[in-house]
Amino acid sequence: MSLIDFSSDAFIVAFFLYCLAFTFYGVAVMGRRFRKREPEAHTAKWGKIAFYTAVIGLIAQLTYFVTRWIWSGHVPVSNMYEFMTFLSMAIMIAFIVLYILYRKSLLGLFALPLAILIMAYAAVFPQEVQPLIPSLKSYWLGIHVTMAALGDAFFAVGFVAGLMHLLRTVNFGSSDKSSRREQRWLEFCMFMIVVLIGFIVSVYSFRAGGYHAEFSQMKWNEETQQEQVVTVDYDMPPIVAPYDSQAISVQSFIGMQDSFFEAPSWMHGINAARKLNTVLWSVFSGLILYGLLRAIIRRPLAKMIQPALGRMDPDDLDEISYRAIAIGFPIFTLGGLIFAMIWAEVAWGRFWGWDPKEIWALITWLFYSVYLHLRLSRGWQGKHSSWLTVIGFIVVMFTLVGVNLIIAGLHSYAGTD
Amino acid sequence: MSEELKGLIVNTKCECGHQNPVGTVLCEACGKPLADEAASQDILEMRYDGVARRSQKENPGVIDLVWNFFSSVKVAIYLIIMTTIGSMLGSIYPQESTFLNIDPSVYYKEEYGQLGHIYYLLGLSHTYTSWWFVLLLVMIGASLVICSLDRVLPLYKALSRQRVPKHMSFLTRQRVTLQTDVNNEGTAWVDRITPLIRKKGYRVRTDGGTLLAEKQRFSRWGPYVLHIGLIVFLLAVLARGLPGLHMDTHMGFQEGEPKQIPDTSYYLENDGFTVQFYSEEDLPDEFKGKGKVLPEKFETQAILYECEANCDLGQEPELKEVMRHQIEVNHPLNYNGLKAYQFDYDLTPTIISVSPTLVHADSGEEFGQFTLNIRNPERTYEVGPYTMTLKEKYSDFGLNAEGKPSNMSSSQNAPAFLFLIQGPDLPEDGVQYFYFPKQIDKERFQQDALNKQLGGGELRFNLEVGSMEDVELSQSTTYLNIRIDKAMPFVWVGAGIGMLGLVLGFYFQHRRIWLRVDDGKLTLGAHTNKNWFGLRKEISSILKQMDLEVDEKSLVNNGGSQE
Amino acid sequence: MTGKSRKTVQVIILLAILMLGVYAIVTVVMGKEGVPKEGDQVPGFKLLGSDGAVHTLDDFDGQAKVINFWGTYCEPCVREMPALQEQWLKWKDQGVEVIGINVGEDKMTVENFAQKMGVEFPVLMDPNRDAVSDFRVGPMPTTFFVDSSGRIHHIRIGQLDLETLDKQIEQLVNGS
Incomplete structure (x- = not known):
C-alpha cells in the first residue's frame, strides 16, 4: 500500500471516528432520559467517551495530513479538497482547546457535526494530489493557509457555541413579536443546515448512481476574440440548462428527460448554470429532508433540540462563544491578513x-x-452577540467557499468549479 | 482636570470627599456608583473603570462636537460597518484595476450587461480608489486616534492611582461577588489570604481589613497598542503615495541586453531564462490529453548593474555589476529595496544580430562577411571590394495602403534592410538590395524576386548566412515587475505593533479582586476584562485554601433579577 | 493639563487629520485619473533627440508647444507630417515649438523618415514608451497643444489638417 492510499484510509477512519463520537454525544444527552438514576454521571461518562473518540479521530486525521504532506512534498492545503479537510481538522483542534479551557463536553454535540459536514463537503472535490504552479511554491502557502484556517475554525466554534446559546435561550413558550421572530430565524438556521446536508446527500446519490448529462454552449472567448463551443458536464439532472445551450446527452432521471428552463443570460461565468442547478437540487432535497423531519417530530427542529441543552448554563455558552472568537481573532489577523500580505509581497x-x-x-x-x-464597548452580550456569531460564520463560509464559487480571483486555484 | 470646569460641575462630589469630573460613572477614589449608575440595581458598568472620557464636558463648542463625534465608539462601529459594506460592493464585479487595457465605460456593459453598466456608473468599478471609500478609511483613522486618546489617558490615571478600600456597593455590584461570614478579625484574615493570592501571580496591596489584588494589567493596553499599530499601518500606506517612495513598472528583458530601469542608475540584464513544464503524467486529470501545459518553474538569471559614468541618455554607459540573482516566482531580486519580480515570459526567439556573407549570386564567390546589428546597425559596411550603405531599415516590414514599403509596427517582427551596394562592375549610383534576416520573411516577401527587380532584371548578389553561429539570438524575453516601495518597512512595523496589541489584549486578562472584612463579614468583588469563568475558578480555589467552600457558580452576581 | 492647552492639542490633532485626509483623498482620486486632461499641467519628459542631444520639457520653457506623438507605422501620422512642418515654419518665430515624439522606433528609422519627409522640427525618440505612458497616449496620432505656461490647452486624437492645426495654434498663442 502506498503512502497516499494509507493517507486516504486514515481520512476515512477519522471520518467514521467523528461520526462515532457524535453518536456517543447523542447517547450522552438522550440516554439521560432513560436512566432515572444518576443522569449526571451518565452524561459525564458518555461525554468523556465521546470526547476521547473524537481525539482519536483527530489523531487519525493528523495522520492523513502528515502522510499526504510527506507523499506530495507540499503542505496539503493547495486545493479545495485539501483546504476543506484541513478546516474540519482545525475545527476539531479549536473544539479541543475550548474543551480544555471550559470542560463542557456537550460542545462536541454541535462541533462534531460541523466538522463532519465540512469533511463530507471536502470529499465532493477531486481528491488527487495536484502539482503546484510556481506562484504556490512557497512555504508561505502552508503558513498563511493553515493559520487563516485555524482562525476561521475558532470563529466556527464561536458560532457553534453561539448557536447553542440561542437554542438554549430562545423562548419557545412565548408568542410575543420578538420571541416569534427569534424562533423563525433560528428555525431558518436549522433549515439551512438541512439544506447543506441535502446538498451533500444529492451529490453523493447522483455520484453513486453515475448520473451524467452534457450540454453544448456558445461562449465568447476573450483571448481569441471568437465565439467558441464549449461542453458543460452535469453530474445532477438538469433542472436548469446553461444559457443558449443544446442538450448533447441527458440521462433520464425518474422520467426527467430535459431541463425545465435555461439560466438567464447574465449568468455567464464558468459553469454558472451548473452551480445554479446544484443549488436548486440542494434546496429541493433540503426541503424534502426538512419536510420529512418535521413530519416525524411534529415541531420545529430548534424546539426539539432545546431540551438537550437544558443543563447548560447560557452564560457559560455565551462566554465560550466569545472566548473562541477572542482566541481566533489574533490568529486570523496573523494568518489571514498579515501572513497573506507578506506572501503577496513576496x-x-x-x-x-x-x-x-x-x-x-x-x-x-x-x-x-x-x-x-x-460586545466590549456597547455591552452586546447574550443573544445579540450570539446572532452576530451566526452571521459571522456565514461571512467566514462565504469567504472560504462562496468567493471561489461566485467571484473568482487569484485564489481560484483552489479547484472549485 | 481643569480648574475652571469645577465651578460648573454640580453633583459629582462623592461622599468620600473626592471631586469627580463630569461623566464619571464610578467615583474615582472609592468606586461608589454615582448619579444614574447609583439608581440602577444591575451589575456595575466597569468599562474604562467608570472614569469620565476626556471629551465629555458641558457646553461643547464646534471643536468639541467634532471631537466628540470621533470619540464615540458608536460612530466607530458605524464607520467599520459602512467600510465593510463598501468592500462587499466592490467585490461584486472585478475592479477596473484588474484589467490592463479596457475602456470601462463600454467594458462593464458588454461583459456584465445593464447591471454591470449601472455598477460602472455608480463608480463601484473603482470602489477602493473612490473618494468616499478613502474618506471612510480616513475617518476610521481619526476615530482610532481620538477614541484611543480619550480613553487611554483617563484609564491610565484611574488604574495607576487605585485606592484599596472600596465602597460596599462597588463590591456587591461587581459581576463576581461574594458575601459570607468569616468570623475572624479583618486584618488577620486579610494577612492570611495575602500569600495565597500572591501565589496566583497577583500583586497585592492591603489597607487594614481591605485588600486589592491585581494581575496582568498590561492586557488593558492591548486594544490601544492595536490601534497604534493600525494608525502606523494606515500612515505607511498613505506614505507609499509620496513621490519617489514608490515605483511599479513592468519591463520586458531580452536575453543579453542590459536595460536601464527608468529613473534610476540601475541596469538589469537577462542572462538567460529557463522554463520547465510538468510532464504529462504529472498533470492533474482535468488537464490531461488537452494539450495544455503547466509550467513547473521559470526563472531569470538576472544581473543588476549600476551605472558609474556616461549615464546620460544617448551615451554608452559604464556599468558595474552589483548583484546576480535567479529571479523566480516567490524569489524576487532585492537590492536595497529595488525589487524585480518574475511576472511573465515569451519564448519567441528574436534576432539580435546576423553576420551574413556577401556572395555572387551565380558563381557563389564570397566577397566578405559583416555583422549587422538588427536594432542599431551601422550606416555603411565595407565588404570586400564593395561598399554597402544602409538606405532604409524596417523593424516590421510591410506595404502600406499606397503599396509603399513601410513599418507596420514598432516591434521587431519582420526586420528588413535596404542596402545600396557600390563597387567594381556596378553602375555608378550602385544597385539596391533588400535583405530580410529571417527566413520566413525572405519567402514571404520574395527577397530574390524583389532584388532581381531592383537590379534591373538581374540578380547579382546574395547575402547568405552559413550556420547558426552567424546568428545571435535572444531565445526568450522575460517580463519582470520592477518595484521600489520605501514605505514597506513601516507597513510591517504597523502590522507588528497591531499584532502585539492583539496578543496583549486577547491572550492575557486583567484580573482584580477587592475584598473587605467588616465585623467578621467578608465582602468580595472581582473584575476581569474577559474569561470570567477562569476568574471564578481562581477565586474559588483561593477561598478553598481559606477553608471556604464556594461553588464557582455562586460567585455570579445575578443582580437579584434574572434566572 | 489646563483647558486651554487641551483645546490646543485637540485643534492640532484635528488639523493634522484633516490635512492627511485631504492629501489621501486627493492623491488617490488623482492617481486614478492620472490621465492628463485639458487644463492640467503637461507631464515632463527626458528624451534623446534625433540630433543626438538630450531634451527635457524645461528646454522648451516659456514657449507654446505642439507635442505630437507619431510613428512611421502610423499612416495618419505620416499624412499629417507636412502640415506640422509647415506650421512649424510659420509659427517658430512667434514662440511656438513643434515637437514630434517618435514612439518605439530607432534612430535610423527616424532619421531616414525625417529626411525623406523634410521634417526639420525637433524629433525626440521614446523607444521604451516612457513618455507615452506618462502622457497616457492611446491611439496615434495624438497631439497636445500646450501654452507657454505649461498648461494643456487642447488634446487632439487623430489626424490634423493644415487649417485645424493653424486654428489651434492661433488659439494657443492668443490664449483664448
Whole structure:
C-alpha cells in the first residue's frame, strides 16, 4: 500500500471516528432520559467517551495530513479538497482547546457535526494530489493557509457555541413579536443546515448512481476574440440548462428527460448554470429532508433540540462563544491578513491587491472587529452577540467557499468549479 | 482636570470627599456608583473603570462636537460597518484595476450587461480608489486616534492611582461577588489570604481589613497598542503615495541586453531564462490529453548593474555589476529595496544580430562577411571590394495602403534592410538590395524576386548566412515587475505593533479582586476584562485554601433579577 | 493639563487629520485619473533627440508647444507630417515649438523618415514608451497643444489638417 492510499484510509477512519463520537454525544444527552438514576454521571461518562473518540479521530486525521504532506512534498492545503479537510481538522483542534479551557463536553454535540459536514463537503472535490504552479511554491502557502484556517475554525466554534446559546435561550413558550421572530430565524438556521446536508446527500446519490448529462454552449472567448463551443458536464439532472445551450446527452432521471428552463443570460461565468442547478437540487432535497423531519417530530427542529441543552448554563455558552472568537481573532489577523500580505509581497510584489479573496478576508476581520466593539464597548452580550456569531460564520463560509464559487480571483486555484 | 470646569460641575462630589469630573460613572477614589449608575440595581458598568472620557464636558463648542463625534465608539462601529459594506460592493464585479487595457465605460456593459453598466456608473468599478471609500478609511483613522486618546489617558490615571478600600456597593455590584461570614478579625484574615493570592501571580496591596489584588494589567493596553499599530499601518500606506517612495513598472528583458530601469542608475540584464513544464503524467486529470501545459518553474538569471559614468541618455554607459540573482516566482531580486519580480515570459526567439556573407549570386564567390546589428546597425559596411550603405531599415516590414514599403509596427517582427551596394562592375549610383534576416520573411516577401527587380532584371548578389553561429539570438524575453516601495518597512512595523496589541489584549486578562472584612463579614468583588469563568475558578480555589467552600457558580452576581 | 492647552492639542490633532485626509483623498482620486486632461499641467519628459542631444520639457520653457506623438507605422501620422512642418515654419518665430515624439522606433528609422519627409522640427525618440505612458497616449496620432505656461490647452486624437492645426495654434498663442 502506498503512502497516499494509507493517507486516504486514515481520512476515512477519522471520518467514521467523528461520526462515532457524535453518536456517543447523542447517547450522552438522550440516554439521560432513560436512566432515572444518576443522569449526571451518565452524561459525564458518555461525554468523556465521546470526547476521547473524537481525539482519536483527530489523531487519525493528523495522520492523513502528515502522510499526504510527506507523499506530495507540499503542505496539503493547495486545493479545495485539501483546504476543506484541513478546516474540519482545525475545527476539531479549536473544539479541543475550548474543551480544555471550559470542560463542557456537550460542545462536541454541535462541533462534531460541523466538522463532519465540512469533511463530507471536502470529499465532493477531486481528491488527487495536484502539482503546484510556481506562484504556490512557497512555504508561505502552508503558513498563511493553515493559520487563516485555524482562525476561521475558532470563529466556527464561536458560532457553534453561539448557536447553542440561542437554542438554549430562545423562548419557545412565548408568542410575543420578538420571541416569534427569534424562533423563525433560528428555525431558518436549522433549515439551512438541512439544506447543506441535502446538498451533500444529492451529490453523493447522483455520484453513486453515475448520473451524467452534457450540454453544448456558445461562449465568447476573450483571448481569441471568437465565439467558441464549449461542453458543460452535469453530474445532477438538469433542472436548469446553461444559457443558449443544446442538450448533447441527458440521462433520464425518474422520467426527467430535459431541463425545465435555461439560466438567464447574465449568468455567464464558468459553469454558472451548473452551480445554479446544484443549488436548486440542494434546496429541493433540503426541503424534502426538512419536510420529512418535521413530519416525524411534529415541531420545529430548534424546539426539539432545546431540551438537550437544558443543563447548560447560557452564560457559560455565551462566554465560550466569545472566548473562541477572542482566541481566533489574533490568529486570523496573523494568518489571514498579515501572513497573506507578506506572501503577496513576496510572490506578486504588492502586499494588497484588492483581490476578492483578500477583500473578503478583510470583511471577515472588519465584521469580527464590529462584534468585539459591540460586545466590549456597547455591552452586546447574550443573544445579540450570539446572532452576530451566526452571521459571522456565514461571512467566514462565504469567504472560504462562496468567493471561489461566485467571484473568482487569484485564489481560484483552489479547484472549485 | 481643569480648574475652571469645577465651578460648573454640580453633583459629582462623592461622599468620600473626592471631586469627580463630569461623566464619571464610578467615583474615582472609592468606586461608589454615582448619579444614574447609583439608581440602577444591575451589575456595575466597569468599562474604562467608570472614569469620565476626556471629551465629555458641558457646553461643547464646534471643536468639541467634532471631537466628540470621533470619540464615540458608536460612530466607530458605524464607520467599520459602512467600510465593510463598501468592500462587499466592490467585490461584486472585478475592479477596473484588474484589467490592463479596457475602456470601462463600454467594458462593464458588454461583459456584465445593464447591471454591470449601472455598477460602472455608480463608480463601484473603482470602489477602493473612490473618494468616499478613502474618506471612510480616513475617518476610521481619526476615530482610532481620538477614541484611543480619550480613553487611554483617563484609564491610565484611574488604574495607576487605585485606592484599596472600596465602597460596599462597588463590591456587591461587581459581576463576581461574594458575601459570607468569616468570623475572624479583618486584618488577620486579610494577612492570611495575602500569600495565597500572591501565589496566583497577583500583586497585592492591603489597607487594614481591605485588600486589592491585581494581575496582568498590561492586557488593558492591548486594544490601544492595536490601534497604534493600525494608525502606523494606515500612515505607511498613505506614505507609499509620496513621490519617489514608490515605483511599479513592468519591463520586458531580452536575453543579453542590459536595460536601464527608468529613473534610476540601475541596469538589469537577462542572462538567460529557463522554463520547465510538468510532464504529462504529472498533470492533474482535468488537464490531461488537452494539450495544455503547466509550467513547473521559470526563472531569470538576472544581473543588476549600476551605472558609474556616461549615464546620460544617448551615451554608452559604464556599468558595474552589483548583484546576480535567479529571479523566480516567490524569489524576487532585492537590492536595497529595488525589487524585480518574475511576472511573465515569451519564448519567441528574436534576432539580435546576423553576420551574413556577401556572395555572387551565380558563381557563389564570397566577397566578405559583416555583422549587422538588427536594432542599431551601422550606416555603411565595407565588404570586400564593395561598399554597402544602409538606405532604409524596417523593424516590421510591410506595404502600406499606397503599396509603399513601410513599418507596420514598432516591434521587431519582420526586420528588413535596404542596402545600396557600390563597387567594381556596378553602375555608378550602385544597385539596391533588400535583405530580410529571417527566413520566413525572405519567402514571404520574395527577397530574390524583389532584388532581381531592383537590379534591373538581374540578380547579382546574395547575402547568405552559413550556420547558426552567424546568428545571435535572444531565445526568450522575460517580463519582470520592477518595484521600489520605501514605505514597506513601516507597513510591517504597523502590522507588528497591531499584532502585539492583539496578543496583549486577547491572550492575557486583567484580573482584580477587592475584598473587605467588616465585623467578621467578608465582602468580595472581582473584575476581569474577559474569561470570567477562569476568574471564578481562581477565586474559588483561593477561598478553598481559606477553608471556604464556594461553588464557582455562586460567585455570579445575578443582580437579584434574572434566572 | 489646563483647558486651554487641551483645546490646543485637540485643534492640532484635528488639523493634522484633516490635512492627511485631504492629501489621501486627493492623491488617490488623482492617481486614478492620472490621465492628463485639458487644463492640467503637461507631464515632463527626458528624451534623446534625433540630433543626438538630450531634451527635457524645461528646454522648451516659456514657449507654446505642439507635442505630437507619431510613428512611421502610423499612416495618419505620416499624412499629417507636412502640415506640422509647415506650421512649424510659420509659427517658430512667434514662440511656438513643434515637437514630434517618435514612439518605439530607432534612430535610423527616424532619421531616414525625417529626411525623406523634410521634417526639420525637433524629433525626440521614446523607444521604451516612457513618455507615452506618462502622457497616457492611446491611439496615434495624438497631439497636445500646450501654452507657454505649461498648461494643456487642447488634446487632439487623430489626424490634423493644415487649417485645424493653424486654428489651434492661433488659439494657443492668443490664449483664448
